[in-house]
Amino acid sequence: MTAAAHPVLSVRDLRVAIGTKEIVHGLGFDVSAGQTLGIVGESGSGKTMSVLAATGLIDTPGARVSGSSVLRRRNDDGSIDAAGVELVGASERTLRSVHGDRVGFVFQDPSTSLNPFLTVGRQITESLETHRRLSRRAARTRAIDLLDAVGLPRPDERVDAYPHQFSGGQRQRAMIAIALACDPALLIADEPTTALDVTTQAQIIDLVRELQNERGTAVVWISHDLGVIGQVADDVLVLREGRTREHRPVEDVYAAPEDDYTRELLRARPRIVADAGPPEPAASESLLEVTDLDVSFTIPTPTGRRTIHAVDGVSFSVRRGCTTALVGESGSGKSTIANALTGLVRPDSGTATLAGRDVLRSGRRDRRRISMVFQDPFASLDPRRSVGDAIIEPLTVHRLGGPTAAARERRTAELLDMVGLPAAFATRFPHELSGGQRQRISIARALALEPEVMILDEATASLDVSVQAHVLDLLRDLQSELGLTYLFIAHDLAIVQQMSHDVVVLRDGKVVESAPARRIFAEPSDEYTRRLLAAVPPEEPRARLTLS
Structure with a gap:
């Protein structure tokens, strides 16, 4: 040799x-x-x-x-x-x-x-x-x-x-x-x-x-x-x-x-398929209107402080009972928009009107109308607290689920059932659960707020493909049963196609294209959108594509 x-x-x-x-x-x-x-x-x-x-x-x-x-x-x-x-x-x-x-x-x-x-x-x-x-x-x-x-x-x-x-x-x-x-x-x-x-x-x-x-x-x-x-x-x-x-x-x-x-x-494996996507609802009014949203951050550099315009005049609407996807490269402003809508960052200007009230300048009571499920369920769940405690906390803070501890425990069991988990999981801790089970807990905690809009920030990105498919099925079932409205942030365009009714394409903090999902995937009007779609891995392996 x-x-x-x-x-x-x-x-x-x-x-x-x-x-x-x-x-x-x-x-x-x-x-x-x-x-x-x-x-x-x-x-x-x-x-x-x-x-x-x-x-x-x-x-x-x-x-x-x-x-x-x-x-x-x-x-x-x-x-x-x-x-x-x-x-x-x-x-x-x-x-x-x-x-x-x-x-x-x-x-x-x-x-x-x-x-x-x-x-x-x-x-x-x-x-x-x-x-x-x-x-x-x-x-x-x-x-x-x-x-x-x-x-x-x-x-x-x-x-x-x-x-x-x-x-x-x-x-x-x-x-x-x-x-x-x-x-x-x-x-x-x-x-x-x-x-x-x-x-x-x-x-x-x-x-x-x-x-x-x-x-x-x-x-x-x-x-x-x-x-x-x-x-x-x-x-x-x-x-x-x-x-x-x-x-x-x-x-x-x-x-x-x-x-x-x-x-x-x-x-x-999720795939991009012609004419795929969720069924279009008969009629749906606008529930969330985001107008001229601006968010900037100041960072230190060797030559002094520099301002980064993370979100620059973004406007879009989310229809009631539908899923609107935010897509774009890393740094395009997707998660910053989500953080602004949930109060995690303070925008410089703009409005976000949810059923007539500006949630960017509202109190705690209005804040719960938008909940969020994060990408990493292990990081978003407190490892020192049981599953039951994680779900009961938002119920207690916002005085939901009933006036007594027993009523809130019953509500916790109902929420676990909604996401396909037995009530006995309330006594478990995050490290005792699989990735898919942890994400189901995160969804249950978000549902505890009884939100009008649920933001899913790369909610399935860290899951393997089979578990991911189950979680996506769960989200679709919940939307159908409860009439939920989703703001769906994802980088996997095949999943975006499966889940979304409308798509907003972002680049460098600006909207480059916004249209119904079927039109975006069939006839994208912007070159950047076409580039995103072209970057999706093909179904055939590289070795076979090279040979052909």
Whole structure:
């Protein structure tokens, strides 16, 4: 075997046990230079746990890892050394020398991966100074180049910004810049595009592919989205309950999946389909009117304070009993509009009239008429409080559900039933629930306010495709039964098509197009909208599209 033929990472009989329970069962795979291995499966299938164990990042109390995971070094000429370092059971010193240098990591949630107390530039230069021994000035220049390479605007300014001053998509770009800083031989991408809009997702996919072409980087890409896996992967490893269900080239998996579970995942993928969408109501009046909404923020820069116009003169209406979607790239102002409508940020000007009353300047009683379900249910639920307490809190604050504690407990049981959960869940805590169950709790808590408008801010973005389908079915059923009105914020245009009656397209804080959903998807009038639709991953995998 030649040096070039050696895989960058070789995993054999990998097993992970916590306590007496084995949760990863004899996993094995290879990843070669320039190759991408896609690992797919539902939440709890062992995707992330397997890769963390293979790279020496498991720190769960009571966890035991066995088997072998050998990482090989890439030489200056691009060849791969035959000898490698064993990561299973490696010392902390060995792992510190490998992580950030020979292995780069991009995790799903950059807000928890980035240090809020350090500038993004400092978090890039840290590994360059440690592993590459660059001077502070040289490392800063390299950091600016990396931020420019991942598509961040004004990288010479943003290098001194803190993570909270970036949008979600911009934070993920910064996280990728950190991972690529030392030109690693292996890149671990754990759901790196789940929370990103379609154009940013396409750019990240292209960026990783370009890195592979230039540097021969090996990539392990973890995702629940087979649409994304089809565009990035050469081989696909399908996991369920810590076991391999299928491991084959991506085009074979798409063309003729051998396992029933793989077929279920492929069927659950949301797709853009001609003339699809919810049925149009017979007649629906305008319930929420947003007019000339302006929101700006002031941020510090090396040359002084700078004002960012996050929302610039936005106007749109939401029809009663219908779903209006806000779509656009990261930083387009979608979540800022939601935060302004719910009182989380103070707008500079504009009105938002709900059934004749301006909710932007109203009291607490009117505020509850608009509720919100956030993207990450684990972050939005207090881990120290039970499910019942989380739902009862808005009932108590707004004097809803009845005058007594017993009446509010009965109302809590009713709300849990509405979202398809048993009343016994009231005694559980968020960490005892799956991602889909936590999001159902968040929906129940939003329903507790008896809102006239419910804002769904990327409410299914962090869920795997099968769980996502169940939650979307729940939202449609609730809308039909209760006459709910939704303001639906999403980056997945296939889901937008399934859910929405009307679509408002935003770019740089401005409305570029607003029309019924069927017209937007059939005949978009703006070039930007056409670009968003073109960035949606096609149904066919990249390998097959390239061959054809």
